[in-house]
Structure formats: structure tokens, C-alpha cells
Amino acid sequence: MTRILVLGGGFAGLEAMRVLERRLRRRRDVELLLVSDRNYLLFTPLLPQVASSLVEPRHIIQPIRDLRGARRFRFRRDRVLAVDLGRRRVELAEGVLGYDHVVIAVGSTTATFGIPGVDEHALPYKRLDDAIILRDHLIDLAEHADHEPDPAQRRLLLTIAVVGGGYTGVELIAELQDFFHSYVVPRYRGIGPGDYRLLLLEAGEEILRGVHPTLAARARRRLAREGIEVLTRTRVTRVLPGALELASGERLPVGLSVWAVGVQGHPLPLEPPVPRDRLGRILVDRFLRIPGADGAWGAGDAVSVEGRPEASVPVIPAALAHGRLAAENLLAALEGRAPAPIEFAPRGMLVSLGEKDAVVEVMGLRFSGYPAWLFWNALHLLKLVGLRKQLQVALDWSLARVFPRDSAIMREPTRCPRCAGHAVGGVGRAA
Numbered sequence: 001m002t003r004i005l006v007l008g009g010g011f012a013g014l015e016a017m018r019v020l021e022r023r024l025r026r027r028r029d030v031e032l033l034l035v036s037d038r039n040y041l042l043f044t045p046l047l048p049q050v051a052s053s054l055v056e057p058r059h060i061i062q063p064i065r066d067l068r069g070a071r072r073f074r075f076r077r078d079r080v081l082a083v084d085l086g087r088r089r090v091e092l093a094e095g096v097l098g099y100d101h102v103v104i105a106v107g108s109t110t111a112t113f114g115i116p117g118v119d120e121h122a123l124p125y126k127r128l129d130d131a132i133i134l135r136d137h138l139i140d141l142a143e144h145a146d147h148e149p150d151p152a153q154r155r156l157l158l159t160i161a162v163v164g165g166g167y168t169g170v171e172l173i174a175e176l177q178d179f180f181h182s183y184v185v186p187r188y189r190g191i192g193p194g195d196y197r198l199l200l201l202e203a204g205e206e207i208l209r210g211v212h213p214t215l216a217a218r219a220r221r222r223l224a225r226e227g228i229e230v231l232t233r234t235r236v237t238r239v240l241p242g243a244l245e246l247a248s249g250e251r252l253p254v255g256l257s258v259w260a261v262g263v264q265g266h267p268l269p270l271e272p273p274v275p276r277d278r279l280g281r282i283l284v285d286r287f288l289r290i291p292g293a294d295g296a297w298g299a300g301d302a303v304s305v306e307g308r309p310e311a312s313v314p315v316i317p318a319a320l321a322h323g324r325l326a327a328e329n330l331l332a333a334l335e336g337r338a339p340a341p342i343e344f345a346p347r348g349m350l351v352s353l354g355e356k357d358a359v360v361e362v363m364g365l366r367f368s369g370y371p372a373w374l375f376w377n378a379l380h381l382l383k384l385v386g387l388r389k390q391l392q393v394a395l396d397w398s399l400a401r402v403f404p405r406d407s408a409i410m411r412e413p414t415r416c417p418r419c420a421g422h423a424v425g426g427v428g429r430a431a
């Protein structure tokens, strides 16, 4: 029996498994096994809308067990601790698995660049739980600010800094503006339009690096019009409780810091160690093979394709292209055929700027405003996996036109100094 392992149930891993499952379904001598620490696929483009309470968290995830064809491969929810490429063994939290071929697609982690205080004092923004926790903290801050008599303290509580001016940071800050403007201000009597402050901090010259300069400038104008302060050439050197320390030496007081600075390679230990790029991503050749490791392929955010920066961008289309090609080349190896090189290059960029605005560049065509926003919505709805999820998100969007967002705090806000010492729901609870 030949065992093929796919590590990571994200876009790259699931795409690889989809191709393998389809092409090997008649092979009784091949075992397909997907290992991932989460049993769902997360549709990351809608994370900002979870943070702003526009979309329900469950509606942007698809359980792996419900995916079409899922019964034809085995799924194991487990954490991969290490891969021994020489002995072809994977160490899991709950056991060890041997393999004949492996596709490593475990994604990336948030880049902190060794900046002190990020892990302790800034909220991360990458996984589903991050967006839920961020949402709960925002609502918690609004609850406190509603009863804060000192206007300066109130504004400080509601000063939200998003660090990172890439598309994830821009989309998040735009969503937060919608959230405060259309939900918090009309519903919290103690909070007025001038009581909150949204900051976007970017170390580089401009926001939205990689997006066409006219669209990036257009996005910046829109954010400024909405009252969002965009601080470029502003490097954060330390995150403190209630403040950001900048390279200029200035201390910026904030109520909440969110870290959206980009990604770095997954720290999964590989034995023997393999070359990695400066972001710590596994270097693969243009056939997505891990050099020096027979039977091992890499795909998605976890890897960087040697000499092909355009094929190494951490976006969903690249992850899907990697997953597909890694599977095709693995099949070619099984069948004794020559592998094919990666041909991927990004074909565009879509950035939502909140309610009824976006900037879009697709296949050389650039547009912005309402048509771009409609395009953004339609495309993302289409790309959501499964009709049920598409309907649920479409319904969330429609209901938000008629009903208010949901401001129930679901989890204890762990980073709130005011909540420390008293637990939500703790009063009167039976011992």
C-alpha cells in the first residue's frame, strides 16, 4: 500500500487532496490521508466582517467532513509536530505516521519581526478565533466607553490601532469604521462620532504595497475621508499595554492594538533541516519539490518557490495553484512521468474599503467605488465553498440592511485592564 499524506487542511492542502482523490479514486493500493489541526477550511477574506459582527463566524468556515469527496480520503485532526524527511515519518501530537509521499501545506504564522510586546499586548489577526476575540474586545471597549465620563479617557479607550498597511490591515480598518459609524455610535448613548479614533500604521512609504499606485492612492483618500488616520513611514518598535512605541521615540497611547503585519514561514521542524527564505518559508524548486527530500512536496503560504517571487505571494490563488501542481507532480512521480514547473502569477487584487467601496485590479482592468464593491462581494460569495455557506453569508449581508449587528460578548475579554478581576457572568453564579 502506498501512503500519501497531505499536511494542512487549508486552501493548498485541500486543493492537493481534491486532485489526488479525483485521480486516484480507482487505485485500491493507494491510501490518502489529510492531517490538519483544524477540521474546517477558513475563508480568510471574510475575517474582517467577522471582527465587525457583520457575518457570523460559522458562516465563513466549511467543515472538512462536509466537503465533496471527503469520504474518499481519510481525515485526521491532529497537530503535526515534526517531519523526518530522511526516514519518511511524521510525528503527530497523537502518534507517528510513515509515508511514501508527503505534501507539506501547513500555512504560515504571523510575522512579529522580533518586536517586543507583540505577543503579549497586541491582538493577532489570522485565525477565526482571532477575529472573534477582536470582535469581543471591540464591543467590550464600547461597553466601558459608554459610561466613561471623561471625554479624553473615552477617546483613548476607543483608539484602535491596526499595525500593517497591507490589504489585510486596510480591509480591517475600513470594516471597523463601518462598525463604529453604523452600529456603535447610533446605539451607545454615551459615545458620539468624535469619541473613537482609528489608526492604520505602516512602516513603508505607502499603504497597499503591490497594488497599483493609483488604486492605493484612491484607497488612502477614502480612508482619510472616513476619518481614519493613516500613518505611513511609522515603524512600531515595541508594543506596550495601552501604547505603541514608535521608531521616532514617540509613544502613541491606544486602547487596543491589532497586529496585521504579514506572514512568516511556519516553524514546523524538518529533519534534516532544509533551506528557507528570509521569511522562514521552505524553499521549494519550481516543481514544488523540497530539494534533497525524495517524495516531499511543499505548497501554499508555507513555501517560497526558488527564483519565482511572483509564484510565492501568500494569497489564495497562489495556494490553490500550488496545491494543484504539487498533486499533479506527485502523480507524475507515481506514474514515471516528467513533472511540470509552476506557471502562476497573480492576475489582480481586490481590496474592500468598507460599505459600498472597493478598489479592484483584474487582468489589467482597474476600477473602484460601488461597481468594485459589488464585484468584490459577488466574487467572494462565489468563491465561498458550498451553497449553504454562500446562502448564509448572503443572508447575513441582507439582514444587516434591516437589523442591527449582534453585540453580545461571547468570550471573556482577556486583554482588557478594566475587566481584570471581574468576570462577565460571574456574579451570582453558583459555586
Ligand SMILES: Cc1cc2nc3c(=O)[nH]c(=O)nc-3n(C[C@H](O)[C@H](O)[C@H](O)COP(=O)(O)OP(=O)(O)OC[C@H]3O[C@@H](n4cnc5c(N)ncnc54)[C@H](O)[C@@H]3O)c2cc1C
Binding pocket: 007, 008, 009, 010, 011, 012, 013, 035, 036, 037, 038, 040, 044, 045, 046, 047, 048, 078, 079, 080, 081, 105, 106, 107, 108, 125, 126, 127, 168, 266, 268, 299, 300, 301, 302, 314, 315, 316, 317, 319
Ligand atoms: C486576515 C486575512 C485575510 C486574508 N484575505 C485574503 C484575501 O482576501 N484574498 C486572498 O487571496 N488571500 C487572503 N489571505 C491569505 C490567504 O488566507 C492565504 O494565502 C491562504 O490561506 C494560504 O493557504 P494555505 O493552505 O497555504 O494555508 P492555510 O489556509 O493557512 O492552511 C494551513 C492549514 O494548516 C493547518 N496547520 C497549521 N499548522 C499545523 C500543524 N502543526 N499541524 C496540523 N495542521 C496545521 C492550519 O490549521 C490550516 O488548516 C488572507 C489572510 C488573512 C490572515
